[in-house]
Amino acid sequence: MGENKHIEELDIFAKKYIKEIKEESPSTDFTANIMNAILETKKADIYKATPLISKKVWFLLSAVLVTSILYVSRGTSLGWVKMPKVNLNFTDAIQLPKLFEGITISNTILYTCFLFTLMIFVQIYFLKGYFTRKINM
Template sequence: MGENKHIEELDAFAKKYVQEVEQDIPSLDFTSNVMNTIIETKSSEVFKATPLISKKVWFLLFSILTVCIIYVSKGKSILETWTISNKFKFKPKLDFEFPNLFQSISVSNTMLMACFFFTLLIFIQFYFFKTRFEKDIDS
């Protein structure tokens, strides 16, 4: 019961002050002023396109892909020559051995070429979409 009285008081209060508020009447050229403002602002000021994947992440992904391709195609021998431990003759002793997970994996040249061209086509597609959407935003 007390809640209904409180709601009725709020309703009466709102009605009283809504009736007292003056109505704003826009000027005669309001629409043209708004349209001129919209036309004057450039789309680059309103919307700044930012890439979903930054350049650092692309570089990291490309590096990982390159290392994986080199590892699979050349095997461990080329990676062992690049390590710092061989250069400085530093070989720490480990009490445990890592299993050779990739020892039995062999990838054919056809598969490597297919992965390479697939990745190349993805990059071309990204470039195509980027330029197309930038043209749409600018115009």
């Protein structure tokens, strides 16, 4: 019973104290202050984009790709690389009426495909930089 009286006294005191407190309202430039605080934290580079594949690995992959394309285009083969023989006799059952027999690909088409692919990668690189700068602004 004594505990309830103590709780009631605290409740009455809290109600009286809350009635005496003036209600505060935000200043007129509250929104501007919040926006400035957000912009300052954004400038502190909270978001830092890190690529999944580093530039060194991309350079290594592109060097291997270019080297292999150049090596294969010379028509030579590696003697020390032993590829396992694969039995593809089941493909004889597929009867395609000489569909790809007369198709030849010129060097101009190969160079065009290579340059087109290269330009796509260049555009991806520049667009990534553009959007990263836009996010960090």
